[in-house]
Amino acid sequence: MPGIDKLPIEETLEDSPQTRSLLGVFEEDATAISNYMNQLYQAMRRIYDAQNELSAATHLTSKLLKEYEKQRFPLGGDDEVMSSTLQQFSKVIDELSSCHAVLSTQLADAMMFPITQFKERDLKEILTLKEVFQIASNDHDAAINRYSRLSKKRENDKVKYEVIEDVYTSRKKQHQTMMHYFCALNTLQYKKKIALLEPLLGYMQAQISFFKMGSENLNEQLEEFLTNIGTSVQNVRREMDSDVETMQQTIEDLEVASDPLYVPDPDPTKFPVNRNLTRKAGYLNARNKTGLVSSTWDRQFYFTQGGNLMSQARGDVAGGLAMDIDNCSVMAVDCEDRRYCFQITSFDGKKSSILQAESKKDHEEWICTINNISKQIYLSENPEEIAARVNQSALEAVTPSPSFQQRHESLRPAGQSRPPTARTSSSGSLGSESTNLAALSLDSLVAPDTPIQFDIISPVCEDQPGQAKASGQGNRRTNPFGESGGGTKSETEDSILHQLFIVRFLGSMEVKSDDNPDVVYETMRQILAARAIHNIFRMTESHLLVTCDCLKLIDPQTQVTRLTFPLPSVVLYATHQENKRLFGFVLRTSGGRSESNLSSVCYIFESNNEGEKICDSVGLAKQIALHAELDRRASEKQKEIERVKEKQQKELSKQKQIEKDLEEQSRLIAASSRPNQAGSEGQFVVLTSSQSEESDLGEEGKKRESEA
Numbered sequence: 096m097p098g099i100d101k102l103p104i105e106e107t108l109e110d111s112p113q114t115r116s117l118l119g120v121f122e123e124d125a126t127a128i129s130n131y132m133n134q135l136y137q138a139m140r141r142i143y144d145a146q147n148e149l150s151a152a153t154h155l156t157s158k159l160l161k162e163y164e165k166q167r168f169p170l171g172g173d174d175e176v177m178s179s180t181l182q183q184f185s186k187v188i189d190e191l192s193s194c195h196a197v198l199s200t201q202l203a204d205a206m207m208f209p210i211t212q213f214k215e216r217d218l219k220e221i222l223t224l225k226e227v228f229q230i231a232s233n234d235h236d237a238a239i240n241r242y243s244r245l246s247k248k249r250e251n252d253k254v255k256y257e258v259i260e261d262v263y264t265s266r267k268k269q270h271q272t273m274m275h276y277f278c279a280l281n282t283l284q285y286k287k288k289i290a291l292l293e294p295l296l297g298y299m300q301a302q303i304s305f306f307k308m309g310s311e312n313l314n315e316q317l318e319e320f321l322t323n324i325g326t327s328v329q330n331v332r333r334e335m336d337s338d339v340e341t342m343q344q345t346i347e348d349l350e351v352a353s354d355p356l357y358v359p360d361p362d363p364t365k366f367p368v369n370r371n372l373t374r375k376a377g378y379l380n381a382r383n384k385t386g387l388v389s390s391t392w393d394r395q396f397y398f399t400q401g402g403n404l405m406s407q408a409r410g411d412v413a414g415g416l417a418m419d420i421d422n423c424s425v426m427a428v429d430c431e432d433r434r435y436c437f438q439i440t441s442f443d444g445k446k447s448s449i450l451q452a453e454s455k456k457d458h459e460e461w462i463c464t465i466n467n468i469s470k471q472i473y474l475s476e477n478p479e480e481i482a483a484r485v486n487q488s489a490l491e492a493v494t495p496s497p498s499f500q501q502r503h504e505s506l507r508p509a510g511q512s513r514p515p516t517a518r519t520s521s522s523g524s525l526g527s528e529s530t531n532l533a534a535l536s537l538d539s540l541v542a543p544d545t546p547i548q549f550d551i552i553s554p555v556c557e558d559q560p561g562q563a564k565a566s567g568q569g570n571r572r573t574n575p576f577g578e579s580g581g582g583t584k585s586e587t588e589d590s591i592l593h594q595l596f597i598v599r600f601l602g603s604m605e606v607k608s609d610d611n612p613d614v615v616y617e618t619m620r621q622i623l624a625a626r627a628i629h630n631i632f633r634m635t636e637s638h639l640l641v642t643c644d645c646l647k648l649i650d651p652q653t654q655v656t657r658l659t660f661p662l663p664s665v666v667l668y669a670t671h672q673e674n675k676r677l678f679g680f681v682l683r684t685s686g687g688r689s690e691s692n693l694s695s696v697c698y699i700f701e702s703n704n705e706g707e708k709i710c711d712s713v714g715l716a717k718q719i720a721l722h723a724e725l726d727r728r729a730s731e732k733q734k735e736i737e738r739v740k741e742k743q744q745k746e747l748s749k750q751k752q753i754e755k756d757l758e759e760q761s762r763l764i765a766a767s768s769r770p771n772q773a774g775s776e777g778q779f780v781v782l783t784s785s786q787s788e789e790s791d792l793g794e795e796g797k798k799r800e801s802e803a
Contacts, residue, residue, distance in 0.1 A: 099284045099338075100170045102277040104345050108270050108353050111376065112396050112407045112414070119410075121280045122225065124170045128287045129218050131166060135159060136210050139294060143202050153192035160185035160295075170284065177288070180324065184295050187317060191302055201304065205297025213290035221283060224276040231269040236394075238265040242359055243380055243392065243451065247434050259359065266357045274346045281342065285335035292328050296321060360454040368456055370463040370486050373478040374399050379461070380433070380451035381406070392433070392451065402468055404439070418448060424632040425465040427458070437462050466630050547604045547625050551635055551648060551657050591719055594641045594712045598700040599634035600648075601626070606681060609695035615669040615679040618697040634701065641712040643719045646680075662720055666695070668713050670706035678706035680713065 102121055106114045138159055141152035164178040238261045245255060299321055355361055376398030384390045396407045398414065402421035407414030422442035430436040433451045435458035440447040452458035467473070467482045475481050602622040606614050626632070637657060640647040646660040660682055668680035679699040702709060 099281070099334075101281045101284070101338075104274050104277050104281075104342055105349065107273040107277060108349070108356060110269075110273070112409055112411055115409055116412055118277075118280075120169045121283075124168055125218075125221050125280060125283055127166070127168050128283065129221075131163075132210065132214055132218065132287075132290060135291070135294075136214055139202075139206055139210060139298070142298075143199065143207050150192045153188055157185040157189040157192065160188065181291075183320065184299075187299065188295075201301035202298065205301050206294045209293040209297065210290055213286060217283065217286050217290070221279055224272070224279050228269070228272045228276045231265065231272045235262075235265040235269040238262045239359075239394070239453075243394070243433070243453075245434070247430075247432060262359050263357045267354075270353060270357070271346075271350065274349065278339070278342045278346065282335060282339055285331055285338075288331055289328060289335075292324060296325060296328065361456060363456055366456055368459045368463070370460070371467070371479045371482040372460060372464040373467050373473040373482060375460060375464040377457060377461075378453065382430075382433075382436075382449040382451070397450070399464065399468060401473065402471065404465070418446060420465050420468050421471060423465065423469045425462050425469065426630055426632065427462060439465060462630055545604045545606075547602050547622055549602045549626070549631055551600050551637070592641065592643050592712070592716050596639045596641070596702055596705055596709050596712075597636065597651075598639045598648075598702050598709075599636050601634060601677075601699040601701055603696055603698040606695050606697045609666050609681045609683055612667065612669040614681060614695075615667065615697060615699075616671075619671060619677055619679060619699050622699050639700070639709065641709070641716050643716050643723065646713070660698075662713075662716055665713065665717070668710050670710050675706045676701050676703065678702065678709055 100121075102117060103114065135156070138152060138156045141155070142149060160181045163181045238258070242258045242262050245258060299317075303318070303321075355365065376396070378394055379397045380392040380394050382390050382392055396409065396414070397417065398405050398407070399420070400414075402419060404417045404420050405414035406417040418439060419441060420439060424440045424442075426438060428436050428438045428449060430449065430451070435452040435455060436449055437452070437458060438447055438449045450461070452461055463486075467478070467485075470485070472478045472482050472485065602625070604618060604621065606618060608614050636651060638649040638651050640649055643662065645662050646665065647656050648658040649656055660680075664682050664684060665680050666683045669678065671677035677699065679697055681695050681697045683693055683695050685693055700709075
């Protein structure tokens with residue numbers, strides 16, 4: 096006998112659309128077998144019931160056997176051995192259609208019993224299992240929908256436990272029912288042959304025994320043919336019994352092995368996440384917007400095919416293209432009503448879709464798989480090996496190797512302090528090993544356990560303490576509309592330098608040192624490696640305004656100032672020598688992890704091949720600010736000198752005025768004393784010129800002393 100088509104029992108738990116499509120073919124075959132066996136049963140029933148119509152009934156049986164090869168069975172329709180065997184039977188039965196005798200007892204035992212048993216027991220069992228399987232499948236779908244609709248904000252442990260228990264029970268019931276249903280359908284492929292051949296064999300044996308003494312048509316050649324058919328039937332039965340035993344053992348093994356998989360969210364310690372996949376398939380919930388706010392979730396089967404994400408509804412023969420995921424971006428998103436959601440955005444940003452995974456393990460594996468496909472790793476010969484190598488490189492990029500640290504520890508001189516390093520503008524390379532880096536360990540550059548900020552602060556939020564103190568703004572709220580509170584001019588209107596650049600913010604993190612350009616290079620490496628590991632591809636685009644007073648990040652759409660960096664606080668800036676798009680600067684602020692000490696934060700940006708220009712502009716702004724500060728100090732010093740001279744001049748003029756007043760008073764006193772002396776007794780005292788001068792000087796000295 097040719098090979099028997101079978102349903103794969105191992106794929107019953109996955110319940111993929113391909114398995115359902117194959118199941119539909121077997122169900123259609125079972126329906127065709129049922130219809131055909133009903134006709135054959137009616138024909139043999141006529142043989143048994145109507146003895147007078149034995150000839151007509153035998154002729155109809157022969158006719159049906161001839162039409163077997165014209166039947167369109169989805170499975171086994173091109174069985175030439177079976178068709179030729181039935182054709183031979185039809186010829187013999189047609190020759191016996193004119194025979195006499197009613198073989199009621201023999202026909203009842205040898206012909207009617209096998210076909211009746213097949214019709215009443217086997218075919219009804221198939222129909223019953225089909226109904227039970229349909230009910231179990233509907234219950235499982237309903238349980239999955241209830242589990243998917245679990246509220247994320249208001250989690251109720253009791254409701255969650257009941258829903259998970261319901262999913263476990265329904266999934267187990269569906270799996271067991273589906274395995275037994277598949278086993279019955281596979282067994283039907285054997286039983287249909289037996290059900291066809293055994294009644295015919297019994298009928299012919301009854302005819303042989305009936306016409307044993309004089310049948311001219313029943314010769315030895317026919318007996319040999321029937322013997323071969325009987326042997327084939329026994330072989331089919333033995334093969335069926337062996338296959339049934341194997342399927343039963345497979346069902347038992349799968350029931351034991353699949354028990355942990357009935358839980359919708361399995362334990363990640365027992366089932367670790369595989370991050371090296373380049374192909375994946377499974378059910379996901381896709382969000383479809385039905386309005387401005389409302390949306391619906393549809394559960395479909397998704398699978399990857401090359402660089403495409405395909406979707407397939409249950410019952411469809413083939414899947415359709417959902418999205419091209421070459422060079423796409425994928426990231427986990429936070430949905431209000433669903434868990435384990437992630438968003439896929441096409442390479443041009445015109446198309447995006449939000450999908451929900453069933454468990455945390457599937458959620459991470461889908462993100463890693465799509466990320467590997469977007470990098471076109473699947474085009475290589477060993478995609479999983481290359482994906483593992485890429486992921487391992489990304490992990491090693493974040494954690495420095497011990498040999499790298501030991502090399503710098505060995506190069507560090509004992510008991511010698513770190514030499515001061517000059518600030519740089521656009522020199523250095525991210526991969527070079529400078530002498531300054533040889534005297535530093537990685538821990539002295541970037542603080543361990545330092546969080547990385549991948550997005551900038553919203554303009555409507557309060558300024559951070561360190562940023563506010565560095566900007567000299569205190570706790571003042573930033574105006575979200577970019578308007579000044581009063582009628583004063585903007586602080587950058589009087590600036591000599593105004594240069595605008597388009598930049599994209601990559602991230603920032605606190606650093607330990609701010610006097611070495613290797614700090615910027617190490618921060619670039621840490622942030623780029625962290626973005627690769629966490630699948631963060633979005634960057635906030637801003638306009639960087641460089642002035643002599645500060646650096647400003649401005650929203651290109653609303654022109655709102657997102658962040659302000661005072662220029663004196665920018666103590667270090669550098670660009671990547673190999674990649675001219677990357678640059679960064681270190682901002683020294685008060686606060687941070689320690690409110691009492693100064694902290695340094697390194698900001699990393701990406702530009703349009705203008706990294707060196709931006710660093711040159713920052714250096715030019717600092718030079719202009721330095722010269723302006725020197726000019727201001729010189730001007731203030733000159734004003735101070737002029738104020739001192741003016742004060743001395745005022746003191747001198749005041750002294751002269753005092754001397755003039757004293758001389759005037761001396762003359763008045765001298766003039767008033769002369770008439771009094773002339774009037775006393777008519778005597779005159781004649782003073783010499785020298786005596787008068789001495790008296791005048793004496794009077795002036797006394798007045799000065801009194802005034803002093």
